[in-house]
Structures are given as structure tokens and as C-alpha cells.
Amino acid sequence: MRFCFRPGEGDVGPGPSRTVAAGLPQVSGHQPALDGMRALAALLVLVFHVATETGDALAPGAVGALLAGGDMAVPLFFALSGLLLYRPWAAAAIDGAPGPSVRAYLRQRAVRILPAYWLVAVVALLLWSREHLGSPRAWLEVLTLTFTYDPHPWWTGTGPRGLGQIWSLCVEVSFYLLLPLLAAALAALARRGPAPRAGAAAVRPGGNPVP
Template sequence: MDARDDLPPLRGHQNPLDGIRALAAFGVLVLHVAGATGAAYQDSLFSWLLSRGDAGVAVFFTLSGLLLYRPWAVALVYGGPAPATRDYLWRRALRVLPAYWVAIVVGLLLFSPEHVRSVGTWVQWLLLVQIYNPDPWWTGTGPEGLYQMWTLPVEAAFYLALPLIALVVAAVAARGDDPARRAGRALWTLTALFAISLVFVFFTFYPEWRPDFGLYLPRYLIWFAPGMMLAVLVAWANAETGVYTPIRRLCRTVASSAGLCWAVAAIAYLVASTELTGSRSVGFDAFWPAMFRTVLYTVIALFVVAPFALGPGGEQGPLGRVVGGPVMRFLGRISYGVFLWHTIVIALASRWLDVPRPGGGFWPALVVVTALSVAVATACYYGIERPARRLGRRRRAVADREPQAGGDGDEGHDGGQREEGGHEVGDDLTGAAPQQGEGEHADAGEQESPGREGQQTAH
């Protein structure tokens, strides 16, 4: 085997990341079904476990950090030009906005018809700025059918901030005179994002409680940062020479320990499913529970994503073959649609089918909502998301045919790979990958066909 065969890829599709994105999206769906039926609020460990499905948001954001920052990390470590910001933002917009806009129009028309004549309502929701409204007409994080959408403005803010963050990190790292020193400086600089989030959590509660702070990007940088640091490690491992160098050994060790890593994530999830992290609601109502939940969700996201981010890209090991298998890849491909539409499905199903409903059965409701959400998400993917991404590729093809001095900065040292991104959630909430086309919340990732180089996106 070639010495580079077991290195994490600088470009290309990583099937297990699709499966991870699917797990995150359906974790959020399970949380909302459990909330709608009341199953999340019963006195049992199972109820506590259901109530922490929002850990999927942290996974989405970590995927976005990994896949969107990877081209910048490669340019930083190899000393090449940074990606073209304009093209990056254009692809992000095409990835996130078309399907999001359709879901917003449907949600507002169906469930908030009394507000559709308000120009302000449409402006703030269509432009992803609704979380900044100091006095919204809805309660909680959004109106019926749209209450999960708050993560997408956070993702959008990260998309806008990422080129600036990358510029600062690169400026600090540029003082290093070789790839290892530049990568090391970059990792140390990125730790500042952890500190920013924890300080922001503090000021959410002191000197007075500011619940709106819980919806802003600084609060969640700690979930994007692990993915960005993994991207630096990927570039660093590829830049090293020799087979048994420290970073390459680290990548191999983590990649071969996927089961152990997921066991650590499971333990962190169990600890998070206790009163240590506050009440069984999505919001944060006290400082220490908010701090513990934030840190534990960071641990969960890091240990879920790391073994496959640092692996050679295939479905290595039994766990990799499961999360990177055909079913999980398909569910990952449509995960952005699942995230966008499942709350609308819940609202419509409760009206038309009386499932889910408060006090009703959790499992029947989960089956119904999952089946309907997958159907709607599949239609959304093939009817809206793929055509929008193809539009972006056609624009890119036209631009590539035009002579440009020095190139556009989107290719080069990442082997021609282009940035993508998680919630999207996310691809994705969901967000995804620096592969050629896009990225959830999300957040938010898909592979167009076996005949093309795989492309992954974050929700």
C-alpha cells in the first residue's frame, strides 16, 4: 500500500460524513416528535435521551467547520492563495437559499396567514435575519412549522464570518516558516473561538439574562471550531513527509479507533441527558447548565466526526461501513430537506392525522413523521436542491472558461477541491464539504452520481 493511501483526503467525497449528517438531522427530528407527543418530558432516562436530540446541531456545525474551512486550511498549510470569497458565497447561497425560501413561504402561508401581509416578516425570514428581531410576533425560536429555522441564520453568519476568521488565522500562521509551524500556529489561534463562545455564554446570563444571545453566532463558535481544527490536521498530515510522523500517526490512530471515539461521544451524551445540563428544553435557562451542555455537545460532535474526518475517506471498519453505506448516504443527501420540512410535516400530520399529538404514542408518530419527511425531503432534493446546484456549476464552468490572471483562488493547493459546507442545519441546521459544489444546518452534502467526483456539503 502506498504511504499516502491511509491519509485523510484533501478533496473528494467521504461517504461516512453523509451518514453522520443523516444521524444529526434525524436526531433533531426525533427531538421535535418527542416534544410534540410529550415523550421528552416524562420521568425516565429514555425521555432525557430524547430531549437531547439537539446535540445534532453541534454535529452539523462541526461538519460545516470541517468542510467549509478545509480549502483555507490547505492554502494556509501549503502557503498558497486563499479560495475566492465571491464564488464561495455564491455557492453557499445556491446551496441553502432556494429550498429554504420554499419552506418559509409554505410555512408562513399555512400556519401564520395573519402575518403574510407584513413586508417586514418576509424580509427578515427570507434574508435569514429573523433571529435579530428584538420584538418578534412569534414566541420561542419561531412560529409553528418554522421553529427549527433559527440555526440557519447562525450558519449564514458563520458563512459570512469564515473568510474573515480565515484571514486572521492565516495572518497569525504566516509567521511560521514551514507547514508544521503554520499548522501549529493555526491550531492555537483557533482555540480562541472556544474562549469567545464561553465568554459569550457568561454574558448571556450576567449581569442579566439575555435569552436573545442564545441565538447569535459567537455563542456557537465552539461547535464550529473543532471542525476547523480537524481541517488543519488533515492539511498538516498531507503536508508532512515520511510515514510515521506525529500528525500522520495521530490521524491513523483516531481513524482506526472510531468505535472508541463514538463510545466517548455516547458517554458524553448520557451525561448531557441529566439535570447537570438543565431542563429538558432546547433553550438554556441558567449559566452552569448552559456551560455544561455547550461543552458536552462539543465533545459529542468532535468524537463523532473526528475518526471519519481524519480517516482515508472510505468506509473503514464496521462502523464506517454502516454510516457510509448506501442507505445512510441517501439519507445524508436529503438531510437538509429533512431538517427544513420535518416541523411542517409535524404540524400538518397533527392536524390531518392526529399524529403526533400531546399524550399520543411516540413510536407511531415517529414512524409517520419520518416517512412523510423523507418523502418530502426527497422531492425537495431532486426538485429544488439539485437544480440549484447545477446552476452554480454552470456558472462556474462559464467562469473557468474565461481567462483569469493567477486563477480564482478557489483551486490550487487543495487539488482542485472547492469549499462546501454542515446545517446546512446545516448542508447544513444542517451544513458540508469542501468538495466541488456546496455545504444547517447545517448547518448544512451529497454525491451527485457515481460518474462524478463526489461532492459533499454541510447543512
């Protein structure tokens, strides 16, 4: 069964009445239910990196295998980012309203990430990659978070020394840039979907369907 939400009855954002699948969670900025999952994922990543530096993650046996498996939290972070960042576009598609401002979205992402990252990147290059300080290619790849896509890297491992863990941020930033395009494509598919069935029921405030 599908339920028709009237404006002001727990829906999110501007727009006319909308039709959503029963049980669809309401969209809000903070999702308390995910806090524990995010904390666990952060702890697993921390333990993995510490165990890698100490060599414990390479030890034989169950403990070593368990510590080495901490990197499985990285895909979990990717999934959480995708869920939380896409939700405003999903809400707009459900409402039949315009999506979030792409310019504001990209500006917010850039302000949140780039200043701190650029500071770390410059310090890492000055400390451990001095032989590449005169290379425009090295600076361009590091500052634009594209070094992980270099088919002929000038560094070894997962990234320049001091920035090896940043490969995951490179992937995240690529997703940030693609998200508006993916959201637009999914919204277009949603608009071409089947019309609501005649048996759709209106929902009163509080979530109870109208008989």
C-alpha cells in the same frame, strides 16, 4: 517532526511545496469517515423533533431525558460544517496559495440553500402567519434568515410557526458569511508563525520520510 511535501505527492491544490504537521489528514471533498457521524446526528435530530411533537421528550424518567437529549446533535452538525467548509482555506494556508474564491463560495452556499428555503418560508407564512403578510419587517427577517436575531420578535417560540426549526439555519448562514473573514485572520496568523525547523524531512510518495 514536520514533513515537507513536494508538489504532486498527495498534496491538494496548486502551489509550491509546503510544510505540514505530521499526520495531517489529506484534504478532499468527501470525507467517508464522517458519514456515520452525520447519519447518527441526523437520526438524533429527527427523533428529537418527533419526540417533542408527541410529548415523549417531556416525559419523566430516563427515556424522556434520552429523547430530549437528541438536540445535542445540532452542535455536532455545526462542528462538522465548520470542519468541512474551512478545509479548503486551511489547505491554501498550508500551501501558501490564495484561498478559494469568496464570490464562488458564497454563490454556491446561496444556490444550495436559498431556493428551497424561500419556497418553504413563503408557504409557511401563507399558511400560518397571514396576519403578518403585509409586514415588510416579517418578510425581510424571514427571507434573509435573520428573524432569530430579532430582540423583539413578532412570533413566539424559536421562530415563526412552521419555521421554528430554521433557527439553526440562521446560525449556519451567519457562520457562512463570517467564514471567509475568519479564514483570512487565521491565515494571517499562520504566516506569522514560526519557520520550519532545520530538521524537517522530505516525504516520498506514499508518505515515508526521506532519511
